[in-house]
Amino acid sequence: MSKVTIVAKLTAKSDCIEAVKTEVIKMLAPTRQEEGCIEYRLHQDNADPAVFVFFENWKDQAVFEQHMETEHFKAYVAAVSDMITDKTVHRMTEVG
Amino acid sequence: MSKVTIVAKLTAKSDCIEAVKTEVIKMLAPTRQEEGCIEYRLHQDNADPAVFVFFENWKDQAVFEQHMETEHFKAYVAAVSDMITDKTVHRMTEVG
Numbered sequence: 001m002s003k004v005t006i007v008a009k010l011t012a013k014s015d016c017i018e019a020v021k022t023e024v025i026k027m028l029a030p031t032r033q034e035e036g037c038i039e040y041r042l043h044q045d046n047a048d049p050a051v052f053v054f055f056e057n058w059k060d061q062a063v064f065e066q067h068m069e070t071e072h073f074k075a076y077v078a079a080v081s082d083m084i085t086d087k088t089v090h091r092m093t094e095v096g
Numbered sequence: 097m098s099k100v101t102i103v104a105k106l107t108a109k110s111d112c113i114e115a116v117k118t119e120v121i122k123m124l125a126p127t128r129q130e131e132g133c134i135e136y137r138l139h140q141d142n143a144d145p146a147v148f149v150f151f152e153n154w155k156d157q158a159v160f161e162q163h164m165e166t167e168h169f170k171a172y173v174a175a176v177s178d179m180i181t182d183k184t185v186h187r188m189t190e191v192g
Contacts, residue, residue, distance in 0.1 A: 005139050007103065007149050009186075021191070028192045043101050043188035053103050053188060055151050090105075092139035092149060095117070096124045 001060035003038065005092040008054040016083035017050050023079045024052050030072040036063030061091075097156035099134065101188040104150040112179035113146050119175045120148050126168040132159030157187075 012020035024042055031040045036059035045051035058064040067073055108116035120138055127136045132155035141147035154160040163169055 004142070007105075007139065007151070009103075025192050042191045043103065043186075044191050046100070046187045046189055051186065051188075052191075053186060055103070090139075090147065090149060091142045092147075093142055095138045095140050095148075096121050 001062060003094070004058050004061050004064055005094055006054065006056035006058065006064065007090045007092060008056070009086075009088050010052050010080070010084050011086040012050040012052070012080075013083055013085055014050060020050075020052065020080055020083050023076055023083075024054070027054075027072060027076050030070070031067065034063070034067055034070065036060065037067070064091075097158060099190070100154050100157050100160055101190055102150065102152040102154065102160065103186045103188060104152070105182075105184050106148050106176070106180050107182040108146040108148070108176075109179055109181055110146060116146075116148065116176055116179050119172055119179075120150070123150075123168060123172050126166070127163065130159070130163055130166065132156065133163070160187075 010020070021044070028040065028042060031037055038057040038059060039055070041055045043053045043055065045053075058067070106116070117140070124136065124138060127133055134153040134155060135151070137151045139149045139151065141149075154163070
């Protein structure tokens with residue numbers, strides 16, 4: 001198995017931006033301590049603050065799958081589910 | 097001015113995937129040599145190989161603007177313009 005890069009984009013409802021921001025920031029510390037988590041970086045769009053992007057790198061697909069079974073990930077998904085309008089997750093491979 | 101993160105996603109036409117891949121790979125070497133280019137990383141989606149994402153970090157907006165004035169950037173834009181169905185560029189700020 002090889003490294004997997006995750007690019008996850010989510011868009012908060014206009015009246016939930018700060019609440020979503022609180023939840024996504026909560027993910028940083030516990031996720032970065034997970035075994036196999038190489039990189040876990042969060043970004044907010046400068047023009048549209050409702051848009052957040054996680055840029056992640058994981059040792060392999062298996063540890064990424066484990067990540068999605070953690071308590072903090074499940075709590076995050078539950079917490080934001082009613083506060084977002086859109087979410088896309090790309091599993092990718094670095095090129096070059 | 098502070099660091100700016102760029103997340104750029106482009107989708108190739110189904111019959112132009114390899115041609116677009118050639119063009120995006122060509123961007124890596126000259127761009128990484130540009131002054132103020134902190135990070136310039138390319139990814140291809142595992143499930144849909146037509147989807148490419150650049151993850152970039154630039155010293156500030158000014159050097160990113162300069163990047164878009166370079167010969168290699170202009171040549172790349174011209175080369176892929178008829179070969180892609182979609183392109184989004186997010187200018188972002190890292191959080192946490």
